[in-house]
Amino acid sequence: MIKNRQEYWSRNVPMTFADVPMSYEEKRRFRYELQDYMQRFFRFDELRDKLVLEIGSGAGIDSAEMLRNGATVLSVDFGVLSCKATKSLLQEARLDGEVIMADAAHLPFKRSALDVVYSYGVVHHIPEVDKVLMEVHRCLRDGGEFLGMVYNRDSLLYAYSILYLHGSKDGLLSSGYSEDQLSSRFSERSEGNPYTKCYTAHELQERLSGFFRDIRINPCYNVIDMPTMRKMKFTLDSSVGDELGWHLAFRAKR
Secondary structure (H helix, E strand, C coil), X not given: CHHHHHHHHHXXXXXCCCCCCCCHHHHHHHHHHHCCCHHHHHCHHHCCXXXXXXXXXXXXXXXXXXXXXXXXXXXXXXXXXXXXXXXXXXXXXXXCCEEEECCCCCCCCCCCCEEEEEEECCHHHCCCHHHHHHHHHHHEEEEEEEEEEEEECCCHHHHHHHHHHHHHHCCCCCCCCCHHXXXXXXXXXXXXXXXXXXXXXXXXXXXXXXXXXXXXXXXXCCEEEECCEEEEECCCCCCCCCCCCCXXXXXXXX
């Protein structure tokens, strides 16, 4: 399984936009305008002088953002191309961060070495998630924070874009596909991702509570994927707010 995941993510490094080349500043603007809750929820501006590990750095956009805000950042990814992409972007942005190729389930850091671990859109692609959470717990100091995001099973995107458009309308559920197979295949920009686990807020709370305390989970990012357009934003009545958002952003303390 891990070989298949490495092959897929080596072909599909997040935020690189190889088909539509962008500068660092263009990628940064795209990232934080589209996912406009990130700065507010993760508070990158409060990371100054902290030692931060990013697990799954992809193209390095968030590592760069944390460096811009004065953090010392260690960027980890298990793909060669992702590590190269992160290094390239940090060089373009004239930021000094360390990039390390490593598996999230076997982190090369000492116990209690880190102030913050950040992993955005990564944990839900790892089947052995408890091993990763155990490693995060081991590497964080007491009172350190784990920040991240996983996909929300109780979202409109999951119900409409994945289950209805692909599962029901395209007939894949009736042809034998499971919901997990659908979410793995269609959750990303390119089809064929070998593993995606979409969580409910309750499931995420239970998973994190085995390792962390003071857990905060926020559904956010009201978007759906249409047949010809991805991540189309929508607005719901204020009484519903972001409860059907595609992302579950979380913060938790060791």
